[in-house]
Amino acid sequence: MNAKDRAKYQARTKIMKALAHPARLLIVDVLAAEGERCVCDLTELVGSDMSTVSRHLAQLKGAGIVEDDKRGQMVFYKLRVKCLTGLFNCIESVVKCNANHSLAVLSN
Amino acid sequence: MNAKDRAKYQARTKIMKALAHPARLLIVDVLAAEGERCVCDLTELVGSDMSTVSRHLAQLKGAGIVEDDKRGQMVFYKLRVKCLTGLFNCIESVVKCNANHSLAVLSN
DNA sequence: CGCATATTTGGCTAAACTTACAAATAAGCA
């Protein structure tokens, strides 16, 4: 594999890693459904320390998934890309496929 | 957030984590393009120790993304789901969006 | 059976990730 391909997979990996955490998936889900939210709202939603949530948001931002907008003393985050629906549909289909498979195994 | 939602995000996270590694993304890409491959082929492709590749494959299998089929002394892996294209399209659009943004920043 | 090949697993180390608390920064308001 050449350097260009390696860079391609590294770039993809950064995005996948940013999404590979329950709190961050929850945040993305909420932002997709409801538009922008401040850190304080997301902190309450996630239920972790605000510093932890802030770091989760920094990671999503670093991957280019969200963008922030400071207004007054609050910082609002929103999605930067619109395609997340397709991505989650795929993940969900894997989840469902796994569930079906588990049921099939149980019924043997 | 209730227990059901928590389980939902945990299940999604498992799948995202399984895909959050350059070697595993490469493997999935190749399997999507070329169908099944044995561990030996994938080992050469990835360029790591066979034991490492075997563990990558185990993780993909554990997440329900691939399935294995032992024939003789070789084990063949193939994708278990077909939706990966949509998922990669999304990731790629984030990558491209990031690249465009970087260019825009550079040209300021 | 005895040997070679393909794959997985055990064990270990180094690196990365997650998290909370405390301290620093920034903005609004009296």
Next chain:
DNA sequence: TGCTTATTTGTAAGTTTAGCCAAATATGCG
């Protein structure tokens, strides 16, 4: 300015992950 609130950052501890080598397992073949 001094105080309060919102957010980020420094730091440290605990957990997870990645990687390799060596050993175990499984299959095929003479």
